[in-house]
Amino acid sequence: MRIGIVGAGQLGRMLALAGYPLGLRFVFLDRSEDAPGAQVGRIIPGAFDDAERLAELADCVDVVTFDVENVPETAVRNIAARKPFLPPVEALGASQDRLTEKTLFSKLKIPTPPFAPVDSFEDLERAAAKIDIPGVLKTRRLGYDGRGQYFVRKRSDLKIAWRTLGSVPLIYEGFVDFSREVSLIGVRSTSGETRFYPLSWNTHQAGILRHSIAPYRNAPLQKQAERHLTRLMKHFDYAGVLTVEFFVKRGRLIANEMAPRVHNSGNWTIEGAETSQFENHLRAILGLPLGSTRPIGHSAMVNFIGRIPSLRNILQVPGVHFHSYGKEPRPNRKLGHCTINASSSAGRDRALRQLLRQKLA
Numbered sequence: 001m002r003i004g005i006v007g008a009g010q011l012g013r014m015l016a017l018a019g020y021p022l023g024l025r026f027v028f029l030d031r032s033e034d035a036p037g038a039q040v041g042r043i044i045p046g047a048f049d050d051a052e053r054l055a056e057l058a059d060c061v062d063v064v065t066f067d068v069e070n071v072p073e074t075a076v077r078n079i080a081a082r083k084p085f086l087p088p089v090e091a092l093g094a095s096q097d098r099l100t101e102k103t104l105f106s107k108l109k110i111p112t113p114p115f116a117p118v119d120s121f122e123d124l125e126r127a128a129a130k131i132d133i134p135g136v137l138k139t140r141r142l143g144y145d146g147r148g149q150y151f152v153r154k155r156s157d158l159k160i161a162w163r164t165l166g167s168v169p170l171i172y173e174g175f176v177d178f179s180r181e182v183s184l185i186g187v188r189s190t191s192g193e194t195r196f197y198p199l200s201w202n203t204h205q206a207g208i209l210r211h212s213i214a215p216y217r218n219a220p221l222q223k224q225a226e227r228h229l230t231r232l233m234k235h236f237d238y239a240g241v242l243t244v245e246f247f248v249k250r251g252r253l254i255a256n257e258m259a260p261r262v263h264n265s266g267n268w269t270i271e272g273a274e275t276s277q278f279e280n281h282l283r284a285i286l287g288l289p290l291g292s293t294r295p296i297g298h299s300a301m302v303n304f305i306g307r308i309p310s311l312r313n314i315l316q317v318p319g320v321h322f323h324s325y326g327k328e329p330r331p332n333r334k335l336g337h338c339t340i341n342a343s344s345s346a347g348r349d350r351a352l353r354q355l356l357r358q359k360l361a
């Protein structure tokens with residue numbers, strides 16, 4: 001079987017690495033011929049909205065999936081007419097627009113911060129008056145890793161927030177004073193079989209994921225999160241991995257966003273779970289039996305952003321597994337990650353502290 005992946009970033013690369021032992025082969029579509037996927041598969045060079053290149057990809061594989069969300073829905077509908085395209089186009093479409101996404105959360109009774117669309121400065125003033133300040137002004141589309149958002153802390157910030165982002169459709173959200181951020185990764189096969197990983201506890205700085213700890217054991221939150229993902233999966237008749245990021249506030253989950261794909265906060269599953277999110281995504285879109293999502297011990301995942309410390313220093317940390325994506329260093333760019341795996345949570349926390357203390361991350 002051949003799998004086509006739109007996008008050849010690190011997530012696509014890790015999908016291919018998980019798929020080779022299953023006998024799968026991979027072809028990517030990406031603008032950049034030296035994207036991380038190029039190390040493990042053929043790249044068809046092209047933009048994500050290049051109808052001809054997308055058709056070329058669809059014609060040489062059995063199933064098409066993606067590792068990025070900014071693939072135009074209209075371009076993808078052409079592929080979906082030629083070959084199975086999973087997760088469903090509708091889920092991809094909903095995740096591309098924060099307004100559509102939050103409207104869907106509300107419709108499915110999944111708690112989400114109060115929100116309002118903003119297309120003018122007057123809209124922003126009205127939204128801030130109704131929802132309150134502090135709040136966050138975000139671009140509806142193409143925002144990731146903290147890009148395209150402005151934290152409004154006081155009334156006088158509204159003007160500068162509007163000046164900074166105001167040229168595109170926006171959404172204003174209430175600021176959530178959360179105690180922590182968690183994500184749930186679920187997987188549903190084309191046969192309907194569904195499994196969930198344990199929650200990850202995620203720490204962000206400047207909007208970028210720095211590290212995750214998993215399993216984050218909290219039975220009531222796990223149950224709430226699984227209920228929310230089950231609703232989304234049913235709604236889309238979903239197949240593949242689905243991730244939802246939540247804020248935790250007073251024992252309740254508030255959904256921030258969904259990603260209809262494998263997710264950075266699930267990278268720990270490569271060494272930390274019986275079956276990784278990457279392998280389970282492939283099994284799911286091919287209708288194969290899903291693998292166990294049971295954690296093996298206690299894991300922490302640390303992203304390397306902007307620079308990678310020396311391999312020698314990283315590898316001296318007990319229980320560490322290192323992944324370099326083969327990218328050119330650039331500020332705020334995710335270049336690699338490592339996962340620490342330990343038999344106790346105390347051992348995991350010790351190793352994580354060692355990594356963070358040595359400023360390796």
Ligand code: AMP
Nearest residue numbers: 113136144145146173174175176204207
């Ligand atoms: P996002 O791009 O929506 O994933 O936001 C990136 C990060 O900004 C999140 O992981 C939070 O740490 C923070 N953030 C986003 N939206 C809100 C909000 N409504 N309230 C508080 N913090 C937020």
